[in-house]
Amino acid sequence: MFFCRPHTQFKNSTTALLLIVVTSCAFADKHNNQITQIISSINQQVTMKNTDLNTANSSVTLNFSETIGESWDEKDSSNNFLSNCINGKSITGFDYSNITIQTNGGSFYSEAVLYFSSSANGNDGIQLTVGSGNENSGTASFSSNGILDISDSGNLDVLSLQDNKFNLQIYEKIDDINNSIDARFINGSLIILGVDLTVNNDCPFAVNNISDADLSVSHTSNIIGDNNIGSSIEMVVTTTNNSPDNSATNVRLISSLSNNMILTQATCDDNTNTIVASEIETLQVNDIPANTSLQCLLTAEITALGDDYRNNLNVLSDNDDDINNNAVIIVISGPAITVPVNSLFALVVLAFGLFYCSRKSIKI
Numbered sequence: 149m150f151f152c153r154p155h156t157q158f159k160n161s162t163t164a165l166l167l168i169v170v171t172s173c174a175f176a177d178k179h180n181n182q183i184t185q186i187i188s189s190i191n192q193q194v195t196m197k198n199t200d201l202n203t204a205n206s207s208v209t210l211n212f213s214e215t216i217g218e219s220w221d222e223k224d225s226s227n228n229f230l231s232n233c234i235n236g237k238s239i240t241g242f243d244y245s246n247i248t249i250q251t252n253g254g255s256f257y258s259e260a261v262l263y264f265s266s267s268a269n270g271n272d273g274i275q276l277t278v279g280s281g282n283e284n285s286g287t288a289s290f291s292s293n294g295i296l297d298i299s300d301s302g303n304l305d306v307l308s309l310q311d312n313k314f315n316l317q318i319y320e321k322i323d324d325i326n327n328s329i330d331a332r333f334i335n336g337s338l339i340i341l342g343v344d345l346t347v348n349n350d351c352p353f354a355v356n357n358i359s360d361a362d363l364s365v366s367h368t369s370n371i372i373g374d375n376n377i378g379s380s381i382e383m384v385v386t387t388t389n390n391s392p393d394n395s396a397t398n399v400r401l402i403s404s405l406s407n408n409m410i411l412t413q414a415t416c417d418d419n420t421n422t423i424v425a426s427e428i429e430t431l432q433v434n435d436i437p438a439n440t441s442l443q444c445l446l447t448a449e450i451t452a453l454g455d456d457y458r459n460n461l462n463v464l465s466d467n468d469d470d471i472n473n474n475a476v477i478i479v480i481s482g483p484a485i486t487v488p489v490n491s492l493f494a495l496v497v498l499a500f501g502l503f504y505c506s507r508k509s510i511k512i
Contacts, residue, residue, distance in 0.1 A: 182258045183277045183321050186292075187242070187301040190223075190271045202305050204240045204341040206395065206437045208233075210316075210353035212247065217333035217353065219260045221326060223319045224269070232267065233351035234314040235435065239264055239274070239306040239342040241297040247278050247336035248289040252329050257282040257290075259321045260331035262338070264306050267313040274298055274306050276338075277321070287334075295341065305342070312344075312434065316351070346395040346435040349466075361396035361436070361468045364388050365461065367477050381409065381448045383477055387433075387463050388441040395438055396465040401431040403446065403461055408454040416444040436465075 210233065220227035249257050257279025265273025278290040298305050308314055320330045338353075347354045365387050372380040389396045405411060411428040415421050418434040428446065436442050450457065459477040 181322055182256065182283060183261070183275065183280045184258075185301065186277055186280045187296055187298055187303060188275045188277065188280075189303050190273070190275065202238070202240050202299055203343070205343055205440075206236065206345040207339050207341045208345050208347040208354070210338045210340070210351070211336075212333040212353060213335050213337070215352040217262075217318050218329050219318045219320050219331040219333070220323075220329055221320060222323045223261075223263065223317065225319065225323075227327060229316070229318040230269070231316055231351055232313045232348050233316040233354060234264075234340060234342075234345055235308075235312050235348060236314065236345035237308055237312065237343040239298070239314060239340055239345070241295050241341040242276055242292065243295045243339040243341065244278060244290070244292045245337055246289045246291055247338060248287065248334050249279050250287045250332045250334050251285045252331060253285075253325050255285060255320065255324045255330040256322075257284060257288055257331075259324075260333070261319050261321055262333075263315075263317040263319060264340070265315050265317070266307065266309050267311055267315055268309060269315050269317065272304075272306075273315075274303060275321075289336065291336075313348075344395075344435075344437045344440075346397055346437070349397070360391065361394050361438075361465055362390040363396055363399070363436070363463050363465055363468045364390055365463045367461070369477055377450050377452065379450050380412070381450065381457065383446040383448065383459060385444045385446060385461060386441055387436065387444070389436040389438055391438045393438050394467065396436040396468055398466040399433050399436055399442070400464045401433060401444060401446075401461065402464060403429050403431070403459050405448060406454065406456070406458040408450060408452040409448040409457050409459075410451055411446060411448050413447040414444060416442060418442055420444070 218229060220229075249260050251257060251260070258277060258281055260277070260279060262276040262278070263273055264276065278292075279288070282288070306314065318333070324330055365385060367383060367385050369381060369383045372382060385401060387399070387401065403411060411425045413423045414428040414431050416431075416433055420431065420433045422428060422431070431444065431446075433442060433444070446459070448457075448459070456478050461477060
């Protein structure tokens with residue numbers, strides 16, 4: 149007599165084989181989608197170099213030693229860290245030391261991305277993947293051993309919009325664990341190089357970047373046209389940051405005019421521009437990078453007679469405690485009185501003066 153036994157062992161073997169095949173395919177797909185370059189664009193496209201903003205004149209430092217950076221899900225997930233950490237015109241390169249990544253589960257070092265973009269947070273930014281090409285898990289540290297220039301990688305530098313803001317987003321190129329942390333940046337420092345860069349002190353990785361600037365101010369002034377009530381006075385104010393290393397942040401030019409003038413316009417070479425008197429009185433300008441100057445043209449109108457015309461100008465910054473930034477501008481003395489030609493009294497006085505002068509001339 150023959151009995152038919154269930155093919156349990158065969159079924160188990162088939163299931164195991166299918167799992168191996170599926171796992172192998174998933175791993176192959178994961179392997180093929182890794183980031184292999186330290187600096188890359190999202191579309192992995194080689195592009196032309198910038199020609200105007202690719203010479204770095206400043207840098208900021210982010211530090212993961214005191215605040216941990218967490219990498220959660222793929223780009224633009226609401227779980228990811230996203231913050232305006234840097235301000236300036238362009239990001240041109242990176243230099244990092246002992247950045248330590250700690251992965252979770254099956255995540256690889258090559259999947260944790262530091263993404264720098266404009267405030268639009270689009271796809272035209274730069275991925276900095278310090279663990280690129282390393283398909284391992286665990287804890288490891290990475291250093292650049294020098295400056296990595298973005299243009300040398302064949303990619304465009306990161307340019308800001310008119311707001312001069314950059315975003316930093318930390319995300320996973322391949323998300324192994326949805327809605328959970330895939331990797332952590334637990335140590336090390338990252339230097340970002342670029343044009344007119346300043347750090348946003350609200351960034352949690354920028355706690356050590358608050359450092360002193362050293363502002364000074366100089367000025368010239370002149371009257372436009374005749375010296376009359378209603379004439380305009382131009383005051384050219386040059387504010388210089390003498391610090392060799394640190395940008396002056398949250399810079400304000402505070403004017404206090406004598407009561408015989410009113411402010412009418414302010415124009416600065418950082419594109420600050422206003423005709424609102426209250427805004428000119430406390431003029432908010434852009435941060436001033438180290439070893440650079442900002443020039444502003446303040447225009448005022450003479451409204452009344454006086455012995456002199458003054459602007460007590462004070463230049464303030466969040467990271468400059470120097471109280472000697474005050475400048476007293478003596479613009480001009482004694483504006484002339486304009487006699488209106490339609491005044492009967494004035495015409496009588498003028499006629500008498502002419503008659504008197506003519507009589508005196510005849511006697512001589």
